[in-house]
Amino acid sequence: MSHKILIVEDEAEIARLITLNLEKEGFDCQHCRDGIAALAVFKEQQPDVIVLDLMLPGLNGLEVCTRIRRETEGKDPYILMLTAKGEEIDRVVGLSTGADDYLVKPFSAPELIARIRALLRRSLRHIETEDLQLRTQHFSVNETQRIAVKIEGSKEQELNLTSIEFDLLKTFVSQPNRVWNRTQLIDRLWGDDFYGDDRVVDTHIARLRKKIEPDSAHPQFIKTVLGVGYKFEDEKTS
Structure with a gap:
């Protein structure tokens, strides 16, 4: 069974490229453009990984991440946060809200795929224990x-x-x-x-x-x- 990936990105072209490359790798992808929609889709679809942009209309990525981590029911997904900023403080703040990894734009498709597979390998290690x-x-x-x-x-x-x-x-x-x-x-x-x-x-x-x-x-x-x-x-x- 393929892993479910929720892509939360308001820039249509970036979202399209992410979706295209992940689907080529066999992932089951769903996309939404803002934080409120992301929370609704998360509750309904229970994805394995969320690729979450930091700068979103409505709720930003930090708030979305914080709210997901507060959820007491359902799956606890891995969260890969995306941002156009490269300052160290943004990386620290992003991870402090509960994100599992952090990727700065612009990034390559192979790097994104490698990061997602690295997150999913943690789940495999847990299963094999x-x-x-x-x-x-x-x-x-x-x-x-x-x-x-x-x-x-x-x-x-x-x-x-x-x-x-x-x-x-x-x-x-x-x-x-x-x-x-x-x-x-x-x-x-x-x-x-x-x-x-x-x-x-x-x-x-x-x-x-x-x-x-x-x-x-x-x-x-x-x-x-x-x-x-x-x-x-x-x-x-x-």
């Missing part, structure tokens, strides 16, 4: 089913995490009390597919803290190690 259950005193992570649960006494709460947040928590739970620097976390989360600034790790840490910490301003689990990186403090259980 054994049914591994990782546990600490307060967290349980099932890698195959991609379910993360917070445990408080006899109560269990399933966490609503993005793909990156899940992989980040999985990494921490796999080796509690280890100190990780940004480069090590990037290797775990993106590998060779990463394009961006390592400060984006801080943003995803902050987002994960809001979902798992009793008080994200005074974290109990994900501690900052000044000048080094981050440490996940919890007791490992069998």
Whole structure:
């Protein structure tokens, strides 16, 4: 079955070229021209990847990305953000809203296709993984089913995490009390597919803290190690 790609681009010629090249590669493509339409199509079609332009009429790409990541139902798609700007701050802001990758216009069709295939390879790696259950005193992570649960006494709460947040928590739970620097976390989360600034790790840490910490301003689990990186403090259980 071909992967579904939603293309959100207001420039008709660019959208046509993207659609043409992706369909040649066997992808099932749908196109819309503005942010409001993108949110409606996302809910209806549940695409695997969204190619999302930053500058859109109505809602811009950052707001569209943020709203998609807030959705609690349906598929959690990979988001490849497009922009005509090349400044570093735009790349950091784009990734901080939950985008998985970032591509600056003008770009070539082979580069776009390579980025999309790199995102989809992450899904294949997840499928091929054994049914591994990782546990600490307060967290349980099932890698195959991609379910993360917070445990408080006899109560269990399933966490609503993005793909990156899940992989980040999985990494921490796999080796509690280890100190990780940004480069090590990037290797775990993106590998060779990463394009961006390592400060984006801080943003995803902050987002994960809001979902798992009793008080994200005074974290109990994900501690900052000044000048080094981050440490996940919890007791490992069998």
